[in-house]
Amino acid sequence: MANIGRRGFVKGATLGALAFTVGGAEVIMAAGEARARGVPFRLLDAHQGETLEALGETLVPQAREAGIAHFIDQQLSVPPHESLLQARIFNFRPPFAEFYRTAITAVDEGGRKLFGRDFAQLPAADQREFVDRMRQNKIEGWTGRPGAIVYAVLRADAVDVVYGTMEGYEALGIPYMPHIPPEKRW
Amino acid sequence: MANEKVDVVVVGAGASGSVYASVLAKAGKKVVLLEAGPDWELSDLISSEIWGRRIKPAGAPILLEGRNPMTYAAQGGWGVGGAALHYYANFPRLLPTDFRIKSEHNRAHDWPISYDDVAPFYDKVARETGVSGDAKAEERWRPAGEAYPMPPMKTFRNGNIWLKGFDALGIPMVPAPVGMNSVEFNGRPACLYDGWCHVGCPIGALANPQITYLGEARKAGAEVRALSTVTRVLTNQAGTRVTGVEYYDAKQQKQTQEASVVLLAAWSAQNPRLLLNSATDKHPKGLGNASGLVGRYMMSHHVASTWAMFDEDIQNHMGTIAVQYMSYEHYPKTSHDGAFGSSFITAGFALKTTDLAMSRADLFGPELADYMRRAARNLAGIKTFGEEQANIENRVELTSAKDEFGMPLGKLIHSYDQDAVALWNANLEEGLKVAKAAGAKEAWSSRGSIPTSHLMGGTIMGSSVAASVVDSYGQSHEIPNLWVAGPSIFPTAGASNPTFTIFALSRRGAERMASQWATLTN
Numbered sequence: 001m002a003n004i005g006r007r008g009f010v011k012g013a014t015l016g017a018l019a020f021t022v023g024g025a026e027v028i029m030a031a032g033e034a035r036a037r038g039v040p041f042r043l044l045d046a047h048q049g050e051t052l053e054a055l056g057e058t059l060v061p062q063a064r065e066a067g068i069a070h071f072i073d074q075q076l077s078v079p080p081h082e083s084l085l086q087a088r089i090f091n092f093r094p095p096f097a098e099f100y101r102t103a104i105t106a107v108d109e110g111g112r113k114l115f116g117r118d119f120a121q122l123p124a125a126d127q128r129e130f131v132d133r134m135r136q137n138k139i140e141g142w143t144g145r146p147g148a149i150v151y152a153v154l155r156a157d158a159v160d161v162v163y164g165t166m167e168g169y170e171a172l173g174i175p176y177m178p179h180i181p182p183e184k185r186w
Numbered sequence: 187m188a189n190e191k192v193d194v195v196v197v198g199a200g201a202s203g204s205v206y207a208s209v210l211a212k213a214g215k216k217v218v219l220l221e222a223g224p225d226w227e228l229s230d231l232i233s234s235e236i237w238g239r240r241i242k243p244a245g246a247p248i249l250l251e252g253r254n255p256m257t258y259a260a261q262g263g264w265g266v267g268g269a270a271l272h273y274y275a276n277f278p279r280l281l282p283t284d285f286r287i288k289s290e291h292n293r294a295h296d297w298p299i300s301y302d303d304v305a306p307f308y309d310k311v312a313r314e315t316g317v318s319g320d321a322k323a324e325e326r327w328r329p330a331g332e333a334y335p336m337p338p339m340k341t342f343r344n345g346n347i348w349l350k351g352f353d354a355l356g357i358p359m360v361p362a363p364v365g366m367n368s369v370e371f372n373g374r375p376a377c378l379y380d381g382w383c384h385v386g387c388p389i390g391a392l393a394n395p396q397i398t399y400l401g402e403a404r405k406a407g408a409e410v411r412a413l414s415t416v417t418r419v420l421t422n423q424a425g426t427r428v429t430g431v432e433y434y435d436a437k438q439q440k441q442t443q444e445a446s447v448v449l450l451a452a453w454s455a456q457n458p459r460l461l462l463n464s465a466t467d468k469h470p471k472g473l474g475n476a477s478g479l480v481g482r483y484m485m486s487h488h489v490a491s492t493w494a495m496f497d498e499d500i501q502n503h504m505g506t507i508a509v510q511y512m513s514y515e516h517y518p519k520t521s522h523d524g525a526f527g528s529s530f531i532t533a534g535f536a537l538k539t540t541d542l543a544m545s546r547a548d549l550f551g552p553e554l555a556d557y558m559r560r561a562a563r564n565l566a567g568i569k570t571f572g573e574e575q576a577n578i579e580n581r582v583e584l585t586s587a588k589d590e591f592g593m594p595l596g597k598l599i600h601s602y603d604q605d606a607v608a609l610w611n612a613n614l615e616e617g618l619k620v621a622k623a624a625g626a627k628e629a630w631s632s633r634g635s636i637p638t639s640h641l642m643g644g645t646i647m648g649s650s651v652a653a654s655v656v657d658s659y660g661q662s663h664e665i666p667n668l669w670v671a672g673p674s675i676f677p678t679a680g681a682s683n684p685t686f687t688i689f690a691l692s693r694r695g696a697e698r699m700a701s702q703w704a705t706l707t708n
Contacts, residue, residue: 173562
């Protein structure tokens, strides 16, 4: 058994960062950095990524910049037992990608019915109105998992990337106080 | 592939399996623990809610149905240490009334044992693992026992701020007993109060199995095989004895582990799943299931959460995830008019950003951002755990869907009855009164779906072969060398967090197994 000391005695923290593929090589970085550097998605297509960013930003301001789409994309690419996504805690049956694909489809269909455009193309006020209806299961013709579940999972993902990091704690003025801090300030 | 026969094969290296492994290995038995998940070490326990999800269930999912589906994945464990690697280490005990609810109220079942049978094992576990608390203060509600080995934990403003409110409602609050170190204990350090308990405590201040029973078991020679998924319990041709288990190893190769005794300690949903999947022509309904009750009487605790904003900075990031204060004042089953069941009241716990966000799950966008800034300073909560009555319709059964090893997935069907709903509502209403009396600026209840916390039942204990699956020690009524441990043997739920009782019952069962060894191996 490992002999771990008091807070600040760091061991095993190499597990704490996300691995993104840049130029064919695995690079460890935070999801926000991956977005800023334009790291290609592994599984999502551009529209799916754009939609997840728009949904994330509507749910939790700054989720786009924090790399919500890159976070979800990277986490969908690892084996389910390594996944850190809230989908795991919601007891979804792997592969988790299916949830996100169907959710994006449902959101786009709903967006077109209600406002005539895909969700990501809507003005912010309409995106907000849409999410509020989705939260209450009040979008007619919705397909897939209930809108309230989609809201809960995506909101939780967005909370993760904005508030679940050491930067997120710092922004709120909350001391992080880790025993073993996640690497790269995750 | 067959392995050398051992004395005991333990399925699951969590709280209950670790206790058995420790007691039996120390008694000289050759013990192998098969654990479906990884072999976590303390150095793996990163202080992050995101990374902490690695120690939550990740094997074959349990399918969830019913009006109140169990929050299975949030509660369960994945890997060595099981759910006790990320538990909150609240260590209240059941009270005498829990053991005789049928006799006293004509509800559910009596346990085949009394509080007095378990009490010495509560004390023993407290001495062995370390518990901080004030036993004398608790004894206003329960029979006297030994003092806890450590004084109560520190309290913080996020807990103390509630006391005025409870006092106003005539609810005495006392220091909560927890499996954490308020001072150095057995070479393990005192807690630092930074609230990362629920993603695994890497410093040894919290009594997880790695540093208590499982560590002792390994020192005594027990072998842990991680990433080993058991799919069947095997029997002799006559069906009179179990002979071992079939499992898939880390390389997904099928293996057989023969053993003189098989102990199932894989939590309340997986224990029945394994028994049901081990049916033979001699046991067509599943092993140990002549009663038809394997998988039945699944139970949970409902949780009434009250949140409040206060004017002052209450430093809600400080403390532990375990609670600072508790009360059994409304533990008597008829404490609330129009509702039935015990309530266990708690207050004072550290909050992380996920908790802040979840305390107002309806908010999003700029309103959420504004709320998060305020909640970071001013939010505190209280929680009251409520008893659910044992209901035969709440159950685990096998489905036609299969996991990667060809084993049928389990389906857990769970719905609260009207007693549970009424008790939950009563506790929520009381919580708002407490918050108002405590001087909260604003207060609200977590409404919506009724939460499920802790999973119990599925292989309940009893004295009758027709009305239960195992005896009070966890020994199968039908197959003497087949044992079951953990919360699945609880016949009723009480309202107290279950792990202290899991440890105590496992300690009792393990001592029984060791003392009766000759009768098990004949």
